[in-house]
Amino acid sequence: MKKPVDGFSKLTKEEKIDWLANHYFQDRKDAVSIIKQYWNTNAALQKLHDEFIENTxxxxxxxxxxxxxxxINGHLYSIPMCLEESSVVAxxxxxxxxxxKRGGFKAEVIATEKIGQVHFMYHGDxxxxxxxxNQIKPLLIEATDSITKNMRKRGGGILDIILKDKTADLDNYYQIHATFDTLDAMGANFINSxxxxxxxxxxxxxxxxxxxxxxxxxxxxxxxxxSNYVPNCLVKAEVSCKVDELNEDQNISPQAFxxxxxxxxxxxxxxxxxxxxHNKGVMNGIDAVVLATGNDFRAIEAGVHAYAAKxxxxxxxxxxxxxxxxxKFWIEVPLALGTIGGLTNLHPLVKLALEMLGKPSAKELMQIxxxxxxxxxxxxxxxxxxTGIQKGHMKMHLMNILNQLGATDEEKSIVVELFHNKTVTHSEVIKEFNNLRAKSL
Known part of the structure; x- marks a missing residue:
């Protein structure tokens, strides 16, 4: 049985790796080699990444x-997407x-209200x-003046504070329910402060x-x-066209489509x-851009799925x-995003992604x-x-299968051509790959 470790966070990076390699891997040298091959050769950049989280x-x-x-709204974008799943970007x-070809996407921000709560128990009248x-409310706002000063200068800050009686859900439970506008910042630290x-x-x-x-x-x-549930931080995106302009490249009439x-x-x-x-597919697109732009995709996921069950x-x-x-096809979705603060000011690729999008405001990023x-x-x-989902998806997955099999570039080219007009399945790819290898012996 493995023993717990004391003071792991105080070890150097090399010491952490040595401890892991000695306690968790059969091939210590191979494990260390894999870990270190993903280090950035730029020491300063690697140090920056090391300091994003703990125990890196x-x-x-x-x-x-x-x-x-x-x-989108008459502007042309190339959208950065960061994820591991085949076929999403394609x-x-x-x-x-x-x-x-059909007028593009239209998008609008409906509201940008974010929410925070003080949860408390009160036994009394x-x-x-x-x-x-009602008496203390002005003092609550006044007490945060030093926190909200800069946000207020930019036009944001505290929108309102209300008292909520939640005793029907839990005995003696009340909330101070506050709403905020944090402008281009995601605002988590601001709201919590x-x-x-x-x-x-x-x-x-x-x-x-x-x-x-x-x-x-x-x-x-x-x-x-x-709260990551922000039903009033809402954006709408849509497309529309005449029915007879739909789907000219499929074996189905536009009306039937x-x-x-x-x-x-x-x-x-x-x-x-x-x-x-269905919504997981929506989030394939949303999460990929959220991650590429340095925003919190876990918060977005939680809020969006709560909204789907509202x-x-x-x-x-x-x-x-x-x-x-x-x-007409459209979506209304809550997206609490930021374009300043956090990783947006630190991660070089996040900076690049935002520049690629024209250095958008938070509202513009919500629309994108x-x-x-x-x-x-x-x-x-x-x-x-x-055509069914698997035809396109498995074509994209084909390269993953070939990489797992250790195919050479030449072998990949041959197998991809073999499946040009053929359904891709894992077993068929292995079969054709083995046949190809057998012929070369």
Whole structure:
């Protein structure tokens, strides 16, 4: 049985690697070699990466790809995408080119409100608490002046603070529910700093509030934290065209394609099992751009999936209609993004990605990311209702299989040609590869 280690964080990087290699790997030299081959040869750049997180031993690379030809609100973008899954960038690029010929994507930010909460327990008269909150509210805002000063200068800051009675859900549970506009910053640190100050001021004020009994003064602050569920930080992206302009390169009429497409969306709205996979496809596009631009894709994922279940049943994030001969496809999605602060100022590739996008504001980035999700979903649905998803996906996956088999460049070229008009399956690729190797013996 392995023994726990004390003071691991205090070890040097080399010492951490030595400890891991000695305790967790059969081939110590091979493990160390793999770890170190991903170090950046630029020492300063490697040090920068080492300091992003704790206990760093190496870098984990993901491909950084580009999906060109996105026309959004009349501007042409090449969108950076960072992920490991085959066919996503190709599908997004194909959808971008498809809609480039049909007027492009339109996008608009509906709202940019972010949320934070102070969760507390109060044992006493609710009406007294309401009166206390109304009295202390201006002081809560005033107490954060030093925190909000710069944000207010730029036009953002605290939008409102309200008291929420949550005792129907949990005995004695209340919230200070605050809303914020953090402009081009994601704003997590800003919001959490404000919330913690609210909590201190709120609790301190309760100790001297005349109406409270001793028990009522004992307000128990449980935690102060932002919420990643931001239903009012919302962006809409859409495409539309005449039905007869759809799908000229498939063996299906434009009308039949449109109707089948809408039906596929309706199924994702009605069936949660389908909706989860459907929305995963949307997130293929969203997450890839979020990651490439240095934003928090875990926060985005959590907030988006909560939004997909906002009506009590998990459902499709996208919508489609046919109305008076016009096909329309759109998404409304909450995206709390930032273009300043965090990795946006540190990671060289993030800086490059944002420059590639024209150094967008947070609102512009929200629109770009929503479009990427919509494009990805369009490409997936288009494949599903025509050729099937596996034809394109397995073509892209073919190279992964060949790499696993250790194929040479020449062998890859031959096998790719063999599957030019043939369905790719793992077993068939192995069979053809083995046949090729046998012939060369």
């Amino acid at each position: 031993i190496t870098n984990y690379y993901l491909p950084f790809g580009i999906a060109p030809n996105f026309a 599908a997004a690029s194909k959808a971008a080119k498809y809609w480039l 609710k009406e007294k608490l309401v009166r206390y909150f 404000c919330l913690e100050q609210f909590a201190k001021t709120f609790k301190a004020g309760a100790n001297t509030y005349e109406e409270f009994t001793e028990e009522e003064r004992d307000i128990q602050i449980v935690m102060s934290i932002l 449109a109707e089948k497409f809408v039906r596929a969306i309706d199924i994702a709205k009605a069936e949660p099992h389908r909706a989860v996979t 009506n009590g049943t998990y459902s499709s994030l996208t919508h489609a209609t046919i109305d008076n001969g016009i096909f 990311v929503a479009v990427a999700g919509l494009a990805q979903n369009f490409a997936a649905i288009r494949s599903l209702i025509t």
